[in-house]
Amino acid sequence: MADQHTMTPADGADGALLKVRGLSKRFDHVVALDGVSFEAHGNEVLGLVGDNGAGKSTLIKLVSGVHRPNAGEIVFADQQVAFATPRDSRERGIEVIYQDMALVDELEVWENVFLGRLLRTRVKTIDRRRMVAEAAELLESLGLGSLSPTAQVGYLSGGQKKAVAISRALYWDARLLFMDEPTAALAVVEIGKVLELIGRLRDTGVAVVFVSHNLLEIFSTADRIMVLHRGQLAGIRQTGETDQDEIIKLMMGVR
């Protein structure tokens, strides 16, 4: 049932950056993901779509080490990996921008950017000055110069929070970047910025996996589209060789 045609220009002798085979996850009796296989390539945006509960978030959490799979294998950069924690996956260059953004409201912007990877001085205290400066520079480079690195995140707007979450993923030079609904709850102007950013990242060689409910966004941004339905892979299509009708049918499990 799961048909795969995964030929892309980025498919070289090295193969895909991420190869996932037969990935499955159960939560008690609920099968959240059932034998999903796919590949993600550098220089490519892979759109990931599916109805609520199709397994998109679970898939991200399995690859990034938040959850452990019950079955299946993950090969990242030609090495089989079994991440025990997100820390392990981040060390290998996998970053995730979560739907709920995973920010700490109590902390300031710079500290959220460097969360879990605080820069230290020679005497092992945190290098606040450097982190604030680098966060400011980073925000500036993303056209977010109006956002103060010392603003407390809890008081930011939804769009600003999203910007912080994206900045964090970018600072660490991700090779594989998962973006779970990065445009949800954003104003139109902000959505445009995020989509443009996704394109820029792709062009620098990053493999982007882009989750969205909005098929217009997916079609305008993704090189390939992968559809999940009730935890199973419903299909993978080249964006140029499919249309919204087909994707919607796949999402609804119509064949």
Added chain:
Amino acid sequence: MTRFLLRNAVWIVLLFTTIAFVAVEPRLLSVRIFINVLEHSSILGILVIGMIFCLLAGRFDLSSESTLGFTALVGAWMVSTNAFFGSGWQLPPALVIVLMLAMGAAVGCINSFFIIKLRVNAFIVTLAMLLALRGFTYVFTNANTMYDLPPSFTALGGYSIGGLLPVSVILFLSLFIVSQFVLSYTAFGRDLYAIGGNREAAFAAGIRVDRRTLTAFVLSGMLGALAAWVLAGRLQAVTINLGQGMVFEVFAAAVIGGGSLAGGKGTMMGPLGGVLLLGVITTGLSVMPISSFWVDAVRGVLILAAVVLWRVTEIFEERWRTSTP
């Protein structure tokens, strides 16, 4: 300005409370009494530091007063020169102190094991530990009081520099400064804020949540043992009820000082103000011509007032933030 005043409200209340007591009873205005308040605050202060580490991580440790009681007793038993109730081993005090700290650390490890690995609520785990250690303390001593402690063991709690400035006061104030530094300038401290603020986010960002939580509980246990050492030195003896009931004061001081039970918020300096405020009120009311029962009543009202004040501060801060983007 208003923001500064609100954030440091505990120090302002402390100042005015002190002035009020001195106004009513001028004899309270003496260096000796001030130092006495500090000395009596030292035990509570040391326990509060441990509690704040746990609170920041979104947990709490009810057991530290029993850790204090238990380690004080076992320590005194090992070190006492009196063979009637002591072990008769007369271990060197330095070794005993290390063993006491190790016991405190062990209590922290056991607490963390249940909380982290078995995912039992910290309230239940540390409450059970509070009761169990208290019970062990009774069983262990048959309600004997341990005394005849060697001077080198009691120096930390009993010695005063120049007969005026107790070592315990210096120790407790420096511990607050050091721990505030740890919170502000080390990755451990910053990670605690992140864990208490949003545990899932901290984990997803690669913070070693379990390890940091373990460290917080181990620190709390070790600080309990340290407080035991100080208290044993001050009293020159160890009774079975040492530290009993202090958990309420520990919580009170933490909350008055702006600690949040939800985690992720607070400093060390606020709770230090809370500790001193409780000390001033206890001392002040004790010399007033009123019933000592008032002490608890006043403390209770104070805690409620503090909670309201901190909530008001939060609401104001929210307004300031949203009105000036």
